[in-house]
Amino acid sequence: MIPYANPKAQYLTHRLAIDAALARVLASGQYILGEEVRQFEQEFAQFLGVAHAISCGSGTEALHLALVAAGIGPGDEVITVSHTAVATVAAIELAGATPVLVDIDPATYTLDPARVQAALTPRTKAILPVHLYGQPADLTALGELARRYGLRLIEDCAQATGAQWQGKRVGTVGDAGCFSFYPTKNLGALGDGGMVVTNDHQLAAEARRRREYGWVDRYISSCPGWNSRLDELQAAVLRVKLPFLDAENRRRQAIADRYDSALAEFGIGIPARQPAASHVFHLYVIRHPQREQLLAHCHAHGVAPGVHYPLPVHLQPAYRGRITTAGPLTESERAAREVLSLPIYPELQPEEVEMVIATLRAFREESR
Numbered sequence: 001m002i003p004y005a006n007p008k009a010q011y012l013t014h015r016l017a018i019d020a021a022l023a024r025v026l027a028s029g030q031y032i033l034g035e036e037v038r039q040f041e042q043e044f045a046q047f048l049g050v051a052h053a054i055s056c057g058s059g060t061e062a063l064h065l066a067l068v069a070a071g072i073g074p075g076d077e078v079i080t081v082s083h084t085a086v087a088t089v090a091a092i093e094l095a096g097a098t099p100v101l102v103d104i105d106p107a108t109y110t111l112d113p114a115r116v117q118a119a120l121t122p123r124t125k126a127i128l129p130v131h132l133y134g135q136p137a138d139l140t141a142l143g144e145l146a147r148r149y150g151l152r153l154i155e156d157c158a159q160a161t162g163a164q165w166q167g168k169r170v171g172t173v174g175d176a177g178c179f180s181f182y183p184t185k186n187l188g189a190l191g192d193g194g195m196v197v198t199n200d201h202q203l204a205a206e207a208r209r210r211r212e213y214g215w216v217d218r219y220i221s222s223c224p225g226w227n228s229r230l231d232e233l234q235a236a237v238l239r240v241k242l243p244f245l246d247a248e249n250r251r252r253q254a255i256a257d258r259y260d261s262a263l264a265e266f267g268i269g270i271p272a273r274q275p276a277a278s279h280v281f282h283l284y285v286i287r288h289p290q291r292e293q294l295l296a297h298c299h300a301h302g303v304a305p306g307v308h309y310p311l312p313v314h315l316q317p318a319y320r321g322r323i324t325t326a327g328p329l330t331e332s333e334r335a336a337r338e339v340l341s342l343p344i345y346p347e348l349q350p351e352e353v354e355m356v357i358a359t360l361r362a363f364r365e366e367s368r
Helices: 007-013 015-028 035-048 059-069 086-094 113-119 139-149 201-210 232-266 291-300 330-338 350-367
Strands: 052-056 077-081 098-102 124-127 152-156 176-180 194-198 215-217 284-287 339-342
Touching: 007 015, 015 035, 015 232, 035 052, 035 194, 035 232, 052 059, 052 201, 059 086, 059 152, 059 176, 059 194, 059 201, 077 086, 086 098, 098 113, 113 139, 124 139, 139 152, 194 201, 232 284, 232 350, 291 339, 291 350, 330 339
Parallel strands: 077 098, 077 124, 124 152, 152 176
Antiparallel strands: 052 194, 176 194, 284 339
């Protein structure tokens, strides 16, 4: 089977360097918040062109930390989307705030700025766009709304490391950017990990102390905090991979170009390309009204797509009937019925790409 993501292939590509990095950490005797973490934070900040990078335990925790560090908490509302990983909404609730879900732009699957203004209330304190699938949200329009109404703009960059909006890396446009290093991500560790980035010195200091019990001086809590630390082993792995990220994103874009040219004639909805954005194709997501039949056909022919995501957050059992929505979420619900993630990762071979295309072509022929 050709999977939609293949973190083992990524490990094998960098195996010698990763194994050496892991051995270096094991021999050092320092496994939490040591030199590897410090170096990776500096290197990641330099890669993005941002003043501060504060590592943490996961992408969810990055969002949680950023929100709390930005002063978001109980009684506050945060506008985001329902068509996303549940982590986005979970992080808002971890901060004690209330998620307010609005619909997506059907072309980009990202937060629709036109719907944000109608969702604003006196309790709104932040806008949290998700750069879903590697596609940047419209940070120009959302940034203007944030400035006009005095709101924080917190970017969920979990799926878009290296993507750009108008020449700036995502995560550097808003008040803070939040990244995930889950193994399948464009920059993936061998376990969980996350990062908060910001140019706001106060927000950075607050996030840094909150991630470890509120400590500035060890064992002395200056404010309430918790444990959300990136370990040395994961930082060492990420340091190996970071220098290759732009080249590997270009490989993803080349695969996406091939899919685009082949699928345009199939009557299948292919990803939008925005002139202002550089899409890094964490996922290559198509849409089809017969998604379940197409999914079954792919599995029967050796291709294993993913579905991201099969149910929007507001319809999931944990949230149905208790979460705040602003207006109908028609596009989010329709996307959940139709989207399908095709295999895409830097190590995907040209013959495998052609096999995926041939599988889709055969489905089209059989469906006629």
